[in-house]
Amino acid sequence: MKIHTTLAIALSAAALSLLSIPAVQAQDAATASAGPIKNVVLVHGLYADASSWAKVIPLLQAKGLHVTAVQNPTTSLDADVDAVKRALAMQDGPTVLVAHSYAGMVISQAGDDPKVKGLVYVAARAPDAGEDYPALTKKFAPAPASGGLQWSADGYGMLSEQAFLHDFAGDLPQQEAEVYFAVQQPVGKPVTTAKTSVAAWHDKPTWYAVSTEDRTINPDLERFMAQRMKAHTVEIAASHVSLLSQPEKIANLILQATHATEPQQ
Known part of the structure; x- marks a missing residue:
């Protein structure tokens, strides 16, 4: 009788131990998800390529982050969203998604991926779902760079050298701006x-860097979009390309997003 009683107690303890495994695993998963995020995916805007993140990437890597810079085709929104989704599929765990300029539309669309835990907008577009972005821009004074957009016969656009150097990358040293102009990527109609x-920003924590000297997107439009998203917002005295002219400030903002567990509002 004593043997049966001892065996019953042992089996009961084993059963309780097995039942507790999912709870322990769930607790471990919750603890892991509450910690700093290790993956960052960077998405470039129009008239540029992934090299526009070249100064930000090493600053993030120095903090132990796994960084991926997406090379968008900039032929259509769908193609760019697909490129970001492919990059997200390769991330091992929670990820912060970062956009410059037009890419704000791309991460707003792709950001509903469950891996994405935060969205960072750098002088970026942030229209609502179904919103006409060109119509939205007309509510603010026009940005000068748009006057330099030139279209080829086959439907691809590029900024003129004057517009690129003065209105797009106006606070870079001229030699650096000219190198950046040389890798300008055409945009599809x-x-x-x-x-x-x-518009994933409705459901995800957001951060926004306003470029106060921007001549590509009106700074007041940037402020409007950031306020509408209830984003944690910083203002940087920079041209449209703050990621190149002031990479430390952009990297710091991204680091804030990787360490936050709740929206900063």
Whole structure:
């Protein structure tokens, strides 16, 4: 009788131990998700390529982050969203998604991925789902850079050298700006009329860096979009390309996002 009683107690303890495993695993998962995020995916805007993040990347890597810079085709919004989704699929765990300029539309669309735990906008577009972004820009004074947009016969646009150097990257040393101009990537016509069907910033924590000297997107429009998103916002005295002219400030903002567990509002 004593043997049966001892065996019953042992089996009961084993059963309780097995039942507790999912709870322990869930607790471990919750603890892990509450810690700093280790993955950052960077998405470039129009008239540029992934090299525009070249100064930010080493600053993030020095903090132990796994960084991926997406090379967008900039032929259509759908193609760019697909490129970001491919990058997200390769991330091992929670990720902060970062956009410059037009790429704000891309991360707003792709940011509903469950891996994405925060969105960072750098002088970036942030239309609502289905919103007409060109119509939104007309509520503010026009940005000078748009006057330098030139279209080829086959429907691809590029900024003129004058507009690029003065209105797009106006606070870079001229030699650096000219190198940046040399890698300018043409934009496909479909991008200009694209509308997002998702605005992930409604549901994800957001951060926004306003460029106060921006001549590509009106700074007041940037402030409007940041306020509407209830984003944690910083203002940087920079041109449209703060990620190149003041990379430390952009990296710091991204680091804030990787360490936050709740929206900073």
